[in-house]
Amino acid sequence: MRRTLARPAALEGIGLHLGVPCRLTFQPALAKQGIVFRRTDRPGLPRIRAHVSEVSGSERRTQLGKGDCAVHTVEHVLAAVTGMGIDDVTIDMDGPEPPILDGSAAPFLAALSDAGLASVDGEPDFLDLSEPVRIIDGASVYEAYPAARLELDVTIEFPHPLIGKQSRRFTVTEESFASELSRARTFGFVHEVDALRAKGLIKGASLDNAVVLDDSDILSGDLRWADEFVRHKAMDCVGDLALAGARVRARIVAMKPSHRGTVTL
Ligand SMILES: [Zn+2]
Incomplete structure:
Protein backbone atom coordinates (compact mmCIF):
# COMPACT_ATOMS: atom_id res chain seq x y z
CA MET A 1 0.00 0.00 0.00
CA ARG A 2 1.03 3.59 -0.54
CA ARG A 3 1.47 5.82 2.47
CA THR A 4 0.35 9.28 3.44
CA LEU A 5 -0.08 10.99 6.81
CA ALA A 6 -2.91 10.26 9.23
CA ARG A 7 -3.25 13.97 10.15
CA PRO A 8 -1.45 17.27 9.49
CA ALA A 9 1.82 18.19 11.20
CA ALA A 10 3.37 21.68 11.34
CA LEU A 11 6.74 23.24 12.14
CA GLU A 12 8.02 26.79 11.94
CA GLY A 13 11.26 28.74 11.94
CA ILE A 14 13.62 30.62 9.63
CA GLY A 15 15.21 29.18 6.51
CA LEU A 16 18.95 28.52 6.23
CA HIS A 17 19.77 30.49 3.11
CA LEU A 18 17.11 33.18 2.82
CA GLY A 19 16.70 33.68 6.59
CA VAL A 20 12.94 34.24 6.18
CA PRO A 21 10.34 32.82 8.64
CA CYS A 22 8.19 29.97 7.34
CA ARG A 23 5.47 27.73 8.71
CA LEU A 24 5.54 24.34 7.03
CA THR A 25 2.57 21.98 7.31
CA PHE A 26 2.57 18.39 6.09
CA GLN A 27 -0.95 17.55 4.86
CA PRO A 28 -2.44 14.12 4.11
CA ALA A 29 -2.89 13.64 0.35
CA LEU A 30 -4.85 11.47 -2.04
CA ALA A 31 -3.35 8.31 -3.47
CA LYS A 32 -1.00 8.72 -6.45
CA GLN A 33 -0.50 12.45 -5.93
CA GLY A 34 3.14 12.04 -4.99
CA ILE A 35 5.07 14.62 -2.97
CA VAL A 36 3.88 18.16 -3.76
CA PHE A 37 4.88 21.53 -2.30
CA ARG A 38 2.28 24.31 -2.15
CA ARG A 39 3.07 27.99 -1.57
CA THR A 40 0.13 29.08 0.58
CA ASP A 41 1.37 32.71 0.64
CA ARG A 42 1.06 33.11 -3.15
CA PRO A 43 -2.09 33.83 -5.17
CA GLY A 44 -3.70 30.65 -6.44
CA LEU A 45 -1.65 28.49 -4.04
CA PRO A 46 0.85 27.33 -6.68
CA ARG A 47 1.84 23.68 -6.48
CA ILE A 48 5.31 22.36 -7.25
CA ARG A 49 5.88 18.66 -7.65
CA ALA A 50 8.95 17.23 -5.94
CA HIS A 51 10.41 16.07 -9.21
CA VAL A 52 13.73 16.48 -10.96
CA SER A 53 11.98 18.32 -13.82
CA GLU A 54 11.19 21.17 -11.39
CA VAL A 55 14.77 21.74 -10.18
CA SER A 56 15.76 25.38 -10.69
CA GLY A 57 18.85 25.61 -8.50
CA SER A 58 21.32 23.22 -6.93
CA GLU A 59 24.20 25.28 -5.55
CA ARG A 60 24.54 24.42 -1.85
CA ARG A 61 20.85 23.47 -1.68
CA THR A 62 18.08 22.11 -3.88
CA GLN A 63 15.54 24.59 -5.22
CA LEU A 64 12.31 23.71 -7.05
CA GLY A 65 9.98 25.90 -9.12
CA LYS A 66 10.39 29.33 -10.58
CA GLY A 67 10.73 32.93 -9.41
CA ASP A 68 8.27 34.07 -6.75
CA CYS A 69 6.76 30.62 -6.41
CA ALA A 70 9.98 28.65 -5.86
CA VAL A 71 10.73 26.55 -2.80
CA HIS A 72 14.36 26.60 -1.67
CA THR A 73 16.49 24.15 0.33
CA VAL A 74 13.96 21.32 0.30
CA GLU A 75 16.40 18.42 0.72
CA HIS A 76 16.03 17.81 4.47
CA VAL A 77 12.22 17.89 4.30
CA LEU A 78 12.27 15.46 1.38
CA ALA A 79 14.74 13.21 3.18
CA ALA A 80 12.39 12.94 6.18
CA VAL A 81 9.35 12.26 3.94
CA THR A 82 11.05 9.51 1.94
CA GLY A 83 12.95 8.26 5.00
CA MET A 84 9.53 7.43 6.49
CA GLY A 85 8.39 5.78 3.27
CA ILE A 86 5.68 8.39 2.55
CA ASP A 87 4.49 8.36 -1.08
CA ASP A 88 1.72 10.97 -1.08
CA VAL A 89 1.86 14.25 0.88
CA THR A 90 1.21 17.94 0.33
CA ILE A 91 3.78 20.20 1.96
CA ASP A 92 2.25 23.64 2.57
CA MET A 93 4.69 26.52 3.07
CA ASP A 94 3.83 30.16 3.80
CA GLY A 95 7.34 31.26 2.85
CA PRO A 96 10.04 30.43 0.29
CA GLU A 97 12.19 28.04 2.35
CA PRO A 98 11.45 25.39 5.00
CA PRO A 99 12.65 26.16 8.53
CA ILE A 100 16.20 24.92 9.05
CA LEU A 101 15.46 24.08 12.73
CA ASP A 102 18.54 22.24 14.06
CA GLY A 103 20.11 21.72 10.60
CA SER A 104 19.09 18.06 10.38
CA ALA A 105 16.04 16.10 9.20
CA ALA A 106 15.19 14.92 12.73
CA PRO A 107 12.61 17.62 13.62
CA PHE A 108 10.69 16.87 10.39
CA LEU A 109 10.86 13.15 11.08
CA ALA A 110 9.58 13.70 14.64
CA ALA A 111 6.63 15.79 13.37
CA LEU A 112 5.77 13.14 10.77
CA SER A 113 6.03 10.37 13.38
CA ASP A 114 3.73 12.27 15.75
CA ALA A 115 1.18 12.73 12.97
CA GLY A 116 1.28 9.01 12.15
CA LEU A 117 0.98 7.21 8.83
CA ALA A 118 -2.11 6.16 6.92
CA SER A 119 -2.43 3.74 4.01
CA VAL A 120 -3.94 4.85 0.72
CA ASP A 121 -4.88 2.81 -2.33
CA GLY A 122 -2.33 1.54 -4.77
CA GLU A 123 1.22 0.29 -4.74
CA PRO A 124 4.25 2.57 -4.30
CA ASP A 125 6.13 3.59 -7.45
CA PHE A 126 9.67 2.22 -7.64
CA LEU A 127 12.59 3.29 -9.77
CA ASP A 128 14.78 0.31 -10.63
CA LEU A 129 17.93 0.39 -12.71
CA SER A 130 18.27 -2.04 -15.59
CA GLU A 131 22.03 -1.54 -15.86
CA PRO A 132 24.84 0.26 -14.02
CA VAL A 133 25.18 4.02 -14.49
CA ARG A 134 28.24 6.19 -13.90
CA ILE A 135 28.25 9.96 -13.95
CA ILE A 136 30.86 12.58 -13.22
CA ASP A 137 29.80 16.10 -12.28
CA GLY A 138 32.75 18.32 -11.42
CA ALA A 139 34.42 16.76 -8.36
CA SER A 140 31.46 14.42 -7.76
CA VAL A 141 31.49 10.86 -9.09
CA TYR A 142 28.51 8.53 -8.86
CA GLU A 143 28.12 4.90 -9.73
CA ALA A 144 24.70 3.31 -9.46
CA TYR A 145 23.97 -0.40 -9.70
CA PRO A 146 20.73 -2.36 -9.75
CA ALA A 147 19.75 -3.46 -6.23
CA ALA A 148 16.70 -4.68 -4.33
CA ARG A 149 16.63 -1.58 -2.09
CA LEU A 150 18.39 1.72 -1.62
CA GLU A 151 21.99 1.34 -0.51
CA LEU A 152 24.24 4.36 -0.21
CA ASP A 153 28.01 4.19 -0.08
CA VAL A 154 29.17 7.76 0.44
CA THR A 155 32.67 9.19 0.63
CA ILE A 156 33.53 12.81 1.36
CA GLU A 157 36.88 14.54 1.59
CA PHE A 158 37.53 17.97 3.06
CA PRO A 159 40.95 19.42 3.86
CA HIS A 160 40.06 19.97 7.51
CA PRO A 161 41.68 18.17 10.46
CA LEU A 162 38.30 17.17 11.93
CA ILE A 163 36.80 15.90 8.67
CA GLY A 164 39.43 14.60 6.24
CA LYS A 165 38.20 11.56 4.32
CA GLN A 166 35.05 9.87 5.66
CA THR A 171 21.19 0.34 3.67
CA VAL A 172 18.45 2.94 3.81
CA THR A 173 15.42 1.64 5.71
CA GLU A 174 13.00 3.54 7.92
CA GLU A 175 14.92 2.30 10.95
CA SER A 176 18.40 3.13 9.68
CA PHE A 177 17.29 6.51 8.35
CA ALA A 178 15.90 7.45 11.77
CA SER A 179 18.82 6.14 13.82
CA GLU A 180 21.86 6.67 11.57
CA LEU A 181 21.08 9.60 9.24
CA SER A 182 18.21 11.85 10.30
CA ARG A 183 20.04 13.60 13.15
CA ALA A 184 23.15 14.53 11.17
CA ARG A 185 23.35 18.32 10.80
CA THR A 186 24.42 20.51 7.93
CA PHE A 187 27.89 22.02 8.21
CA GLY A 188 29.84 24.97 6.95
CA PHE A 189 33.13 26.77 7.22
CA VAL A 190 33.75 30.24 8.62
CA HIS A 191 36.12 31.03 5.74
CA GLU A 192 33.25 30.58 3.24
CA VAL A 193 30.78 32.83 5.03
CA ASP A 194 31.53 36.08 3.20
CA ALA A 195 31.49 34.50 -0.27
CA LEU A 196 28.21 32.66 0.39
CA ARG A 197 26.52 35.74 1.92
CA ALA A 198 27.60 37.74 -1.15
CA LYS A 199 25.59 35.22 -3.23
CA GLY A 200 22.55 35.69 -0.98
CA LEU A 201 23.06 32.33 0.74
CA ILE A 202 23.26 31.25 4.43
CA LYS A 203 21.50 34.40 5.71
CA GLY A 204 19.74 32.28 8.35
CA ALA A 205 22.77 30.20 9.43
CA SER A 206 23.89 30.24 13.05
CA LEU A 207 25.77 28.13 15.57
CA ASP A 208 22.36 26.64 16.55
CA ASN A 209 21.40 25.29 13.14
CA ALA A 210 24.66 24.10 11.63
CA VAL A 211 27.99 22.55 12.55
CA VAL A 212 30.31 25.52 12.04
CA LEU A 213 34.04 25.01 11.61
CA ASP A 214 36.97 27.41 11.53
CA ASP A 215 40.34 26.32 10.13
CA SER A 216 41.11 23.92 12.97
CA ASP A 217 38.13 23.53 15.27
CA ILE A 218 34.35 23.30 15.67
CA LEU A 219 32.67 26.46 17.01
CA SER A 220 29.19 25.02 17.49
CA GLY A 221 29.66 22.48 20.28
CA ASP A 222 29.97 18.70 20.23
CA LEU A 223 29.33 16.60 17.15
CA ARG A 224 26.53 14.02 17.30
CA TRP A 225 28.89 11.48 15.70
CA ALA A 226 32.58 11.83 14.77
CA ASP A 227 31.50 11.19 11.17
CA GLU A 228 28.38 13.40 11.32
CA PHE A 229 29.63 15.09 8.12
CA VAL A 230 29.41 12.04 5.87
CA ARG A 231 26.12 11.05 7.48
CA HIS A 232 24.71 14.45 6.62
CA LYS A 233 25.81 14.14 3.00
CA ALA A 234 24.13 10.71 2.85
CA MET A 235 20.94 12.27 4.28
CA ASP A 236 21.09 15.00 1.62
CA CYS A 237 21.38 12.24 -1.02
CA VAL A 238 18.23 10.55 0.33
CA GLY A 239 16.40 13.89 0.03
CA ASP A 240 17.61 14.67 -3.47
CA LEU A 241 16.81 11.12 -4.64
CA ALA A 242 13.16 11.80 -3.71
CA LEU A 243 13.12 13.93 -6.86
CA ALA A 244 13.04 10.70 -8.87
CA GLY A 245 9.30 10.76 -8.05
CA ALA A 246 9.51 7.14 -6.93
CA ARG A 247 11.26 5.02 -4.33
CA VAL A 248 14.76 4.43 -5.71
CA ARG A 249 16.07 0.87 -5.52
CA ALA A 250 19.77 0.96 -6.34
CA ARG A 251 23.19 0.69 -4.80
CA ILE A 252 24.70 4.14 -5.20
CA VAL A 253 28.38 4.77 -4.66
CA ALA A 254 28.82 8.53 -4.30
CA MET A 255 32.23 10.13 -4.08
CA LYS A 256 32.07 13.77 -2.96
CA PRO A 257 28.34 14.03 -3.60
CA SER A 258 26.76 17.43 -4.27
CA HIS A 259 23.15 18.53 -4.70
CA ARG A 260 23.82 19.19 -8.39
CA GLY A 261 25.47 15.81 -8.84
CA THR A 262 22.67 13.86 -7.18
CA VAL A 263 20.04 15.75 -9.17
CA THR A 264 21.96 14.94 -12.37
CA LEU A 265 22.09 11.27 -11.40
ZN1 LIG B 1 21.88 19.19 3.94
Whole structure:
Protein backbone atom coordinates (compact mmCIF):
# COMPACT_ATOMS: atom_id res chain seq x y z
CA MET A 1 0.00 0.00 0.00
CA ARG A 2 1.03 3.59 -0.54
CA ARG A 3 1.47 5.82 2.47
CA THR A 4 0.35 9.28 3.44
CA LEU A 5 -0.08 10.99 6.81
CA ALA A 6 -2.91 10.26 9.23
CA ARG A 7 -3.25 13.97 10.15
CA PRO A 8 -1.45 17.27 9.49
CA ALA A 9 1.82 18.19 11.20
CA ALA A 10 3.37 21.68 11.34
CA LEU A 11 6.74 23.24 12.14
CA GLU A 12 8.02 26.79 11.94
CA GLY A 13 11.26 28.74 11.94
CA ILE A 14 13.62 30.62 9.63
CA GLY A 15 15.21 29.18 6.51
CA LEU A 16 18.95 28.52 6.23
CA HIS A 17 19.77 30.49 3.11
CA LEU A 18 17.11 33.18 2.82
CA GLY A 19 16.70 33.68 6.59
CA VAL A 20 12.94 34.24 6.18
CA PRO A 21 10.34 32.82 8.64
CA CYS A 22 8.19 29.97 7.34
CA ARG A 23 5.47 27.73 8.71
CA LEU A 24 5.54 24.34 7.03
CA THR A 25 2.57 21.98 7.31
CA PHE A 26 2.57 18.39 6.09
CA GLN A 27 -0.95 17.55 4.86
CA PRO A 28 -2.44 14.12 4.11
CA ALA A 29 -2.89 13.64 0.35
CA LEU A 30 -4.85 11.47 -2.04
CA ALA A 31 -3.35 8.31 -3.47
CA LYS A 32 -1.00 8.72 -6.45
CA GLN A 33 -0.50 12.45 -5.93
CA GLY A 34 3.14 12.04 -4.99
CA ILE A 35 5.07 14.62 -2.97
CA VAL A 36 3.88 18.16 -3.76
CA PHE A 37 4.88 21.53 -2.30
CA ARG A 38 2.28 24.31 -2.15
CA ARG A 39 3.07 27.99 -1.57
CA THR A 40 0.13 29.08 0.58
CA ASP A 41 1.37 32.71 0.64
CA ARG A 42 1.06 33.11 -3.15
CA PRO A 43 -2.09 33.83 -5.17
CA GLY A 44 -3.70 30.65 -6.44
CA LEU A 45 -1.65 28.49 -4.04
CA PRO A 46 0.85 27.33 -6.68
CA ARG A 47 1.84 23.68 -6.48
CA ILE A 48 5.31 22.36 -7.25
CA ARG A 49 5.88 18.66 -7.65
CA ALA A 50 8.95 17.23 -5.94
CA HIS A 51 10.41 16.07 -9.21
CA VAL A 52 13.73 16.48 -10.96
CA SER A 53 11.98 18.32 -13.82
CA GLU A 54 11.19 21.17 -11.39
CA VAL A 55 14.77 21.74 -10.18
CA SER A 56 15.76 25.38 -10.69
CA GLY A 57 18.85 25.61 -8.50
CA SER A 58 21.32 23.22 -6.93
CA GLU A 59 24.20 25.28 -5.55
CA ARG A 60 24.54 24.42 -1.85
CA ARG A 61 20.85 23.47 -1.68
CA THR A 62 18.08 22.11 -3.88
CA GLN A 63 15.54 24.59 -5.22
CA LEU A 64 12.31 23.71 -7.05
CA GLY A 65 9.98 25.90 -9.12
CA LYS A 66 10.39 29.33 -10.58
CA GLY A 67 10.73 32.93 -9.41
CA ASP A 68 8.27 34.07 -6.75
CA CYS A 69 6.76 30.62 -6.41
CA ALA A 70 9.98 28.65 -5.86
CA VAL A 71 10.73 26.55 -2.80
CA HIS A 72 14.36 26.60 -1.67
CA THR A 73 16.49 24.15 0.33
CA VAL A 74 13.96 21.32 0.30
CA GLU A 75 16.40 18.42 0.72
CA HIS A 76 16.03 17.81 4.47
CA VAL A 77 12.22 17.89 4.30
CA LEU A 78 12.27 15.46 1.38
CA ALA A 79 14.74 13.21 3.18
CA ALA A 80 12.39 12.94 6.18
CA VAL A 81 9.35 12.26 3.94
CA THR A 82 11.05 9.51 1.94
CA GLY A 83 12.95 8.26 5.00
CA MET A 84 9.53 7.43 6.49
CA GLY A 85 8.39 5.78 3.27
CA ILE A 86 5.68 8.39 2.55
CA ASP A 87 4.49 8.36 -1.08
CA ASP A 88 1.72 10.97 -1.08
CA VAL A 89 1.86 14.25 0.88
CA THR A 90 1.21 17.94 0.33
CA ILE A 91 3.78 20.20 1.96
CA ASP A 92 2.25 23.64 2.57
CA MET A 93 4.69 26.52 3.07
CA ASP A 94 3.83 30.16 3.80
CA GLY A 95 7.34 31.26 2.85
CA PRO A 96 10.04 30.43 0.29
CA GLU A 97 12.19 28.04 2.35
CA PRO A 98 11.45 25.39 5.00
CA PRO A 99 12.65 26.16 8.53
CA ILE A 100 16.20 24.92 9.05
CA LEU A 101 15.46 24.08 12.73
CA ASP A 102 18.54 22.24 14.06
CA GLY A 103 20.11 21.72 10.60
CA SER A 104 19.09 18.06 10.38
CA ALA A 105 16.04 16.10 9.20
CA ALA A 106 15.19 14.92 12.73
CA PRO A 107 12.61 17.62 13.62
CA PHE A 108 10.69 16.87 10.39
CA LEU A 109 10.86 13.15 11.08
CA ALA A 110 9.58 13.70 14.64
CA ALA A 111 6.63 15.79 13.37
CA LEU A 112 5.77 13.14 10.77
CA SER A 113 6.03 10.37 13.38
CA ASP A 114 3.73 12.27 15.75
CA ALA A 115 1.18 12.73 12.97
CA GLY A 116 1.28 9.01 12.15
CA LEU A 117 0.98 7.21 8.83
CA ALA A 118 -2.11 6.16 6.92
CA SER A 119 -2.43 3.74 4.01
CA VAL A 120 -3.94 4.85 0.72
CA ASP A 121 -4.88 2.81 -2.33
CA GLY A 122 -2.33 1.54 -4.77
CA GLU A 123 1.22 0.29 -4.74
CA PRO A 124 4.25 2.57 -4.30
CA ASP A 125 6.13 3.59 -7.45
CA PHE A 126 9.67 2.22 -7.64
CA LEU A 127 12.59 3.29 -9.77
CA ASP A 128 14.78 0.31 -10.63
CA LEU A 129 17.93 0.39 -12.71
CA SER A 130 18.27 -2.04 -15.59
CA GLU A 131 22.03 -1.54 -15.86
CA PRO A 132 24.84 0.26 -14.02
CA VAL A 133 25.18 4.02 -14.49
CA ARG A 134 28.24 6.19 -13.90
CA ILE A 135 28.25 9.96 -13.95
CA ILE A 136 30.86 12.58 -13.22
CA ASP A 137 29.80 16.10 -12.28
CA GLY A 138 32.75 18.32 -11.42
CA ALA A 139 34.42 16.76 -8.36
CA SER A 140 31.46 14.42 -7.76
CA VAL A 141 31.49 10.86 -9.09
CA TYR A 142 28.51 8.53 -8.86
CA GLU A 143 28.12 4.90 -9.73
CA ALA A 144 24.70 3.31 -9.46
CA TYR A 145 23.97 -0.40 -9.70
CA PRO A 146 20.73 -2.36 -9.75
CA ALA A 147 19.75 -3.46 -6.23
CA ALA A 148 16.70 -4.68 -4.33
CA ARG A 149 16.63 -1.58 -2.09
CA LEU A 150 18.39 1.72 -1.62
CA GLU A 151 21.99 1.34 -0.51
CA LEU A 152 24.24 4.36 -0.21
CA ASP A 153 28.01 4.19 -0.08
CA VAL A 154 29.17 7.76 0.44
CA THR A 155 32.67 9.19 0.63
CA ILE A 156 33.53 12.81 1.36
CA GLU A 157 36.88 14.54 1.59
CA PHE A 158 37.53 17.97 3.06
CA PRO A 159 40.95 19.42 3.86
CA HIS A 160 40.06 19.97 7.51
CA PRO A 161 41.68 18.17 10.46
CA LEU A 162 38.30 17.17 11.93
CA ILE A 163 36.80 15.90 8.67
CA GLY A 164 39.43 14.60 6.24
CA LYS A 165 38.20 11.56 4.32
CA GLN A 166 35.05 9.87 5.66
CA SER A 167 33.30 6.88 4.09
CA ARG A 168 30.16 5.18 5.24
CA ARG A 169 27.77 2.64 3.81
CA PHE A 170 24.07 2.57 4.67
CA THR A 171 21.19 0.34 3.67
CA VAL A 172 18.45 2.94 3.81
CA THR A 173 15.42 1.64 5.71
CA GLU A 174 13.00 3.54 7.92
CA GLU A 175 14.92 2.30 10.95
CA SER A 176 18.40 3.13 9.68
CA PHE A 177 17.29 6.51 8.35
CA ALA A 178 15.90 7.45 11.77
CA SER A 179 18.82 6.14 13.82
CA GLU A 180 21.86 6.67 11.57
CA LEU A 181 21.08 9.60 9.24
CA SER A 182 18.21 11.85 10.30
CA ARG A 183 20.04 13.60 13.15
CA ALA A 184 23.15 14.53 11.17
CA ARG A 185 23.35 18.32 10.80
CA THR A 186 24.42 20.51 7.93
CA PHE A 187 27.89 22.02 8.21
CA GLY A 188 29.84 24.97 6.95
CA PHE A 189 33.13 26.77 7.22
CA VAL A 190 33.75 30.24 8.62
CA HIS A 191 36.12 31.03 5.74
CA GLU A 192 33.25 30.58 3.24
CA VAL A 193 30.78 32.83 5.03
CA ASP A 194 31.53 36.08 3.20
CA ALA A 195 31.49 34.50 -0.27
CA LEU A 196 28.21 32.66 0.39
CA ARG A 197 26.52 35.74 1.92
CA ALA A 198 27.60 37.74 -1.15
CA LYS A 199 25.59 35.22 -3.23
CA GLY A 200 22.55 35.69 -0.98
CA LEU A 201 23.06 32.33 0.74
CA ILE A 202 23.26 31.25 4.43
CA LYS A 203 21.50 34.40 5.71
CA GLY A 204 19.74 32.28 8.35
CA ALA A 205 22.77 30.20 9.43
CA SER A 206 23.89 30.24 13.05
CA LEU A 207 25.77 28.13 15.57
CA ASP A 208 22.36 26.64 16.55
CA ASN A 209 21.40 25.29 13.14
CA ALA A 210 24.66 24.10 11.63
CA VAL A 211 27.99 22.55 12.55
CA VAL A 212 30.31 25.52 12.04
CA LEU A 213 34.04 25.01 11.61
CA ASP A 214 36.97 27.41 11.53
CA ASP A 215 40.34 26.32 10.13
CA SER A 216 41.11 23.92 12.97
CA ASP A 217 38.13 23.53 15.27
CA ILE A 218 34.35 23.30 15.67
CA LEU A 219 32.67 26.46 17.01
CA SER A 220 29.19 25.02 17.49
CA GLY A 221 29.66 22.48 20.28
CA ASP A 222 29.97 18.70 20.23
CA LEU A 223 29.33 16.60 17.15
CA ARG A 224 26.53 14.02 17.30
CA TRP A 225 28.89 11.48 15.70
CA ALA A 226 32.58 11.83 14.77
CA ASP A 227 31.50 11.19 11.17
CA GLU A 228 28.38 13.40 11.32
CA PHE A 229 29.63 15.09 8.12
CA VAL A 230 29.41 12.04 5.87
CA ARG A 231 26.12 11.05 7.48
CA HIS A 232 24.71 14.45 6.62
CA LYS A 233 25.81 14.14 3.00
CA ALA A 234 24.13 10.71 2.85
CA MET A 235 20.94 12.27 4.28
CA ASP A 236 21.09 15.00 1.62
CA CYS A 237 21.38 12.24 -1.02
CA VAL A 238 18.23 10.55 0.33
CA GLY A 239 16.40 13.89 0.03
CA ASP A 240 17.61 14.67 -3.47
CA LEU A 241 16.81 11.12 -4.64
CA ALA A 242 13.16 11.80 -3.71
CA LEU A 243 13.12 13.93 -6.86
CA ALA A 244 13.04 10.70 -8.87
CA GLY A 245 9.30 10.76 -8.05
CA ALA A 246 9.51 7.14 -6.93
CA ARG A 247 11.26 5.02 -4.33
CA VAL A 248 14.76 4.43 -5.71
CA ARG A 249 16.07 0.87 -5.52
CA ALA A 250 19.77 0.96 -6.34
CA ARG A 251 23.19 0.69 -4.80
CA ILE A 252 24.70 4.14 -5.20
CA VAL A 253 28.38 4.77 -4.66
CA ALA A 254 28.82 8.53 -4.30
CA MET A 255 32.23 10.13 -4.08
CA LYS A 256 32.07 13.77 -2.96
CA PRO A 257 28.34 14.03 -3.60
CA SER A 258 26.76 17.43 -4.27
CA HIS A 259 23.15 18.53 -4.70
CA ARG A 260 23.82 19.19 -8.39
CA GLY A 261 25.47 15.81 -8.84
CA THR A 262 22.67 13.86 -7.18
CA VAL A 263 20.04 15.75 -9.17
CA THR A 264 21.96 14.94 -12.37
CA LEU A 265 22.09 11.27 -11.40
ZN1 LIG B 1 21.88 19.19 3.94
